[in-house]
Amino acid sequence: MSDSLLNVHIQHTLQTVHGKMPMEITLSLPKGQILAITGPSGAGKTTLLRQIAGLLTPENGRIAFGSEVWFDSAEQKAISPQLRNVGFVFQDYALFPHLTVEENLFFGLKKGSDKSIVDALLRATDLSNLADRKPNQLSGGQQQRVALARALVRKPALMLLDEPFAALDYDMRYHLQDMLLKFHRQHQLTMIIVTHDIGEIFRLADQVAIIENGKIARQGTPAEVYAHEQSQTGDFVIFGEVLSCVSHADQLLVSALVENKVRQLTLPLDLAPEMIPGNTFTLRYPMDSARVMLIRH
Missing domain, CATH: 3.40.50.300 (P-loop containing nucleotide triphosphate hydrolases)
Incomplete structure (x- = not known):
């Protein structure tokens, strides 16, 4: 370039x-x-x-x-x-x-x-x-x-x-x-x-x-x-274990153990039933591209 x-x-x-x-x-x-x-x-x-x-x-x-x-x-x-x-x-x-x-x-x-x-x-x-x-x-x-x-x-x-x-x-x-x-x-x-x-x-x-x-x-x-x-290889996949989850400003703030490190994830509210502390989870991105884009200000 x-x-x-x-x-x-x-x-x-x-x-x-x-x-x-x-x-x-x-x-x-x-x-x-x-x-x-x-x-x-x-x-x-x-x-x-x-x-x-x-x-x-x-x-x-x-x-x-x-x-x-x-x-x-x-x-x-x-x-x-x-x-x-x-x-x-x-x-x-x-x-x-x-x-x-x-x-x-x-x-x-x-x-x-x-x-x-x-x-x-x-x-x-x-x-x-x-x-x-x-x-x-x-x-x-x-x-x-x-x-x-x-x-x-x-x-x-x-x-x-x-x-x-x-x-x-x-x-x-x-x-x-x-x-x-x-x-x-x-x-x-x-x-x-x-x-x-x-x-x-x-x-x-x-x-x-x-x-x-x-x-x-x-x-x-x-x-x-x-x-x-x-579209080419399937969704981007994250595997993890939920450490904590709270709702804030119409989003879920999730602390999770991913790749042996504590990560902070910002997720849609409708995933709340899966984000129970102690649960393991699989997330696929983009779940909804328009919704994910909303978190960029």
Whole structure:
């Protein structure tokens, strides 16, 4: 794509529980768009983010961001992570344990930047009253909010988010999704987010890519990808166990164990009889494309 900001074409070998698996990814992302990446565990989603950020070097290929070449195996070129204008929100938070919440944010601030953004992000993430605490004094959800705020404080050209809202309850997750969208609009951020939440994909993403066995199986708008998947290969299937379920704003907010992780799902009210805590379930998407689209604001 001629208007693409990020262009990736890499080959790598993934080490999985089943042995070695070849990974080959080609994708392009225009400036200002949000790409959601989803797919089964072990397919290469986190590996791809780490390669783009420069934290892991692909075996072969090329990664370019605008006019900058970040990685080129043919030229033996690999730009260090510090020189890539990337904000990364890790699954394990990666906070500095000896720094307070506020100090973690200031550490991420570029020299000469307006320091008022630190206070603004502390307020937006509901962390102002925790600013003097250190990470070991915070819950997992609180640490995840600090990690998100620290990544945003740099106003990076590219944001990479690895399941950033997985540990949060519905209200905080929805609030931070809303904050992320506002930040995205204000600063025209380009983002890639790994998520298993279909509602989150429809709410946040311009494009979605499903990675299976180290390759992109389908890519397009959320409506295109899931409509295509339904018509060609059957519905997208999620298996899980219900942990909790409440109704809120004409939707079901379901906490479920999916792929050995706790996921937060937003579902139609008419699924309530199946969403009893302790029950196992099978969900097929799109159950109703028009209805699913309503959760994107």
